[in-house]
Amino acid sequence: MAAAAEKYHAALRRSIIPKQQPAVRTVGMLADPGIAQVLAGKVRERFENALNSEEEDQVRWSVKVGPLTLPLDDSGQVMLNKHVGALREKFGWEYIIYLTDIPQYGQGKPVGRSISQLHGAATLVVPSLGMARPRNLTNSLVDIMGELSSDRKPMMPTSLSARAFSVSGSLDEPSEDGRSSTRYVSLKGLRGRIFLVCGMVRSNRPWRLVPQLSSALAGAAATGAFGVFYTSIWSMADYLSSLRLALITVVSILLFGLWLLFHNRLWERPRGKHYRERLVLYNTSTVLTVMLAAAAMYLLLFVALLLGSLVVIDHGFLAYQLRHPVGFAEYFNLAWLAASLGTLGGAIGSSFDQVESIQQATFSQREYERRNMDFGVDGSGTQQP
Structure with a gap:
């Protein structure tokens, strides 16, 4: 109790x-x-x-x-x-x-x-x-x-x-x-800097750059379409090996990316403290951002040209021009080569895009603000939390 x-x-x-x-x-x-x-x-x-x-x-x-x-x-x-x-x-x-x-x-x-x-x-x-x-x-x-x-x-x-x-x-x-x-x-x-560069590329959001390349896309599409409907390109695409086509693709994306980089003044030449560190860090992230955007544009162009060739080019006519039976592989290789040539044409077309809009689309908002500031000799500063 x-x-x-x-x-x-x-x-x-x-x-x-x-x-x-x-x-x-x-x-x-x-x-x-x-x-x-x-x-x-x-x-x-x-x-x-x-x-x-x-x-x-x-x-x-x-x-x-x-x-x-x-x-x-x-x-x-x-x-x-x-x-x-x-x-x-x-x-x-x-x-x-x-x-x-x-x-x-x-x-x-x-x-x-x-x-x-x-x-x-x-x-x-x-x-x-x-x-x-x-x-x-x-x-x-x-x-x-x-x-x-x-x-x-x-x-x-x-x-x-x-x-x-x-x-x-x-x-x-x-x-x-x-x-x-x-x-x-x-x-x-190196590990820490790789993490940092990858994070900077993500902050830049490369996918935002592709819609801003309207003139480049137009030039690439026009050049690629010409390649699709030009019979000499059909024979060349059929003759070239996959390794050679892949090499052409890499070169075209690289040249297009470099054109975007320097024509739009995306390469930075930092001054002041930590010059070498910042030169490598900032420009590596910028190059990767631009190259990813260029690769994304290439893929969009390739898909469009592949679908266009399948719809427009008759199977029998393509076989007649190539003088052997054809299948999906021939259409694939044709679009592959045409997209590479179109990407090179897109570099010229990108000259008509506004430089400022390309810069804003390439960088995060804060990075764009920082790059457009007028720094003094000791411009990097030392961070406080």
């Missing part, structure tokens, strides 16, 4: 004493327009759930995605620390994380993230995560919050791309207790 009575009174006390509400801690995420902004919206709920799953009942995390982006400063970087006070006053966020598309530098090295416990703020370079799948991005954000919200030893990234990073020393102004306010996680060696 005594035990039963004790249980009854304990239950009664729990029902009378109000349950303590968990403290709410807020994290604000801001992002550059484009892929970074899209990813911020995708991972917000996942990030919030991951934070709450690691905490006790006394704390509840709330993650908000801010409606604005921060401007670039004179060095072409987003200096988050300068805006933390105003952002915290406006939105009431306890911690602030900024997702950027632009490569950042700290201590002369490209960095994947920079974290300031002093300001309760961090910057994450989204391209440093490579293809930046939502899971990897969420893991990186949780790692950042683990450092921002505690004084424990800095953690290494736990995402699948962790081997692309190494912990760099601290830089920036020291805090009152003598500690440095900013810590950088640098990209490590």
Whole structure:
């Protein structure tokens, strides 16, 4: 009886004493327009759930995605620390994380993230995560919050791309207790730079460039159509080996891509700090972006010419001209060669496209802004989170 009575009174006390509400801690995420902004919206709920799953009942995390982006400063970087006070006053966020598309530098090295416990703020370079799948991005954000919200030893990234990073020393102004306010996680060696370049190409979104190449597509289609209906091209396509046709394809895409690159002034000649690093980094991502767009245009042209040849060229007439029985392979090879010749014609047609529209379609919005800034001698700057 005594035990039963004790249980009854304990239950009664729990029902009378109000349950303590968990403290709410807020994290604000801001992002550059484009892929970074899209990813911020995708991972917000996942990030919030991951934070709450690691905490006790006394704390509840709330993650908000801010409606604005921060401007670039004179060095072409987003200096988050300068805006933390105003952002915290406006939105009431306890911690602030900024997702950027632009490569950042700290201590002369490209960095994947920079974290300031002093300001309760961090910057994450989204391209440093490579293809930046939502899971990897969420893991990186949780790692950042683990450092921002505690004084424990800095953690290494736990995402699948962790081997692309190494912990760099601290830089920036020291805090009152003598500690440095900013810590950088640098990209490590070739692997880290490959991740960064792949991420930059993704941020550039090569598929956006193809619709802007209207004049190039028109020129390529006209040249390719001429090849489809010119009997000498039929004989040449039938005679050439698959290896030779593949080589012609590679050369045509390469020449078309190089024409786009230099005619539209997409090749960058950076000045100031980290000149060699930035020269290779920026231009490699640009070349890959342009070549992927050129390859995509080639595939569209090939499909169109193949369908056109199947519809227009009679099977018997093609066999009569080639003097042997024909099948789908002959039509395929014909469209293959015609698409390669058409791609070369597209290079001339691209001269009529507006240079500015091609540049805007090639780069992410922030990268386009950065490339059109008038930098001084020390134009690269040093990143603060």
